[in-house]
Amino acid sequence: MTMSAFLPPITLTRRDHQRLARTADRLAGQMHPLATPLLRELRRATICGPDEIPDDVAVLDTFVTYRIAGEDRCEKRMLIHPDDHMWPPAELSVLTPVGLSLLGLRAGDRMPLLGSDAAPEACVEVEAVGPRVAGGFVPL
Template sequence: MNTRHELPPITLAANDYNRLLFTAMIRQKHNRRASDFLLKELRRAKVCHPAALPEDVVSTNCRVIYRIDDELKSRAHLLVHPEDLIWPGAEISVTTPLGTALLGLRVGDCMSFVDDGEVHEVFVEGIGLRFLDDGPTVERTPGSITWA
């Protein structure tokens, strides 16, 4: 059966989009197929300010609860940039086929992806903790604002 599903819309924070675009371009020599999938997803993404990212959207640095195919048991991993991967048992790189498929989805969405030549479908069940990037912080003193 050759059923074609419409791709779910995806939303990315601008900081994720910029960092992932750079990562995909750098990794093209390393793994062309994975980079092409990531670039394709970045091209179709709606990009927003990080503060405007809806709470039910999968982003990097968030714990995502999901199922693959018809599995009965849910999985949960922290979605991270490849250079931030420190504990593979609890984290998944956004540059893997599964990580790219999860990126930008909303709770309740499903997305197909290819891994080791096999087509799978991932279903997002929930979003856990979201860790914020260490961007500039604001220090307030009477009469002024200082960026640290």
Template sequence: MNTQHELPPITLAASDYNRLLFTAMIQQKQGWRTPNFLLKELRRANVCHPGALPEDVVSTDCRVIYRVDDEPKSRAHLLVHPEDLIWPGAELSVTTPLGTALLGLRVGDSMSFVEADGTVHDVFVEGIGLRFLDDGSTVTRAPGGIIWT
């Protein structure tokens, strides 16, 4: 697993980058402690056009399959902006430490994150499921290729 000194590269779509920068700055101005990790990640991100985002990169509005530490079972959540969170059981806010750690990673990458109580964890990205696009359509990964709906 990676340590805090061996950070994997991250890639973000410009639309995610801009929206998250605005969110983090507002939260920081309001005195929240959570945006510091997000701001650090945004500073080191490679930013690309949304259409150029590689298929194996975790972004907001995509279902990410991951494992925390050495858990026996994988987890799967839709990574969303905090203001879009409507079903916490199935969704994960990108502004949580876990959500920020997942953002921009590629399938196969792992990264450490620290919870509010100081507990350090490692998250490993196993796969990406559905990705919802800005126009309301979805991209589904299938054995024979991509299916647009």
């Protein structure tokens, strides 16, 4: 049985998938260490339209509350594409092991830290998802 058989399913919008695929291809040419794990995640993702994505799925421009397994405190960050920096203290790029691991997950999911040198049992747990950010503003 493959490793992906044990991973939770992930869901992405068509726009996020296309944008991240272009980024992953570019990074693969630069030998970026997260290019291969990102491409792997994109291949296994379920793709849907922006109006079909469930509210509890961590897609780009969405706040995610998460916990690294074994730690007491949660973090809340907006999951972003690496080219989209608006508010650095509140952002988490998908080109970090934690950000990549959260991409496409739902509240309650648990995922190994992808592309990390951490122990094999290291993982991230999604506590909550939302709100989504639209046009640089958090909706009320």
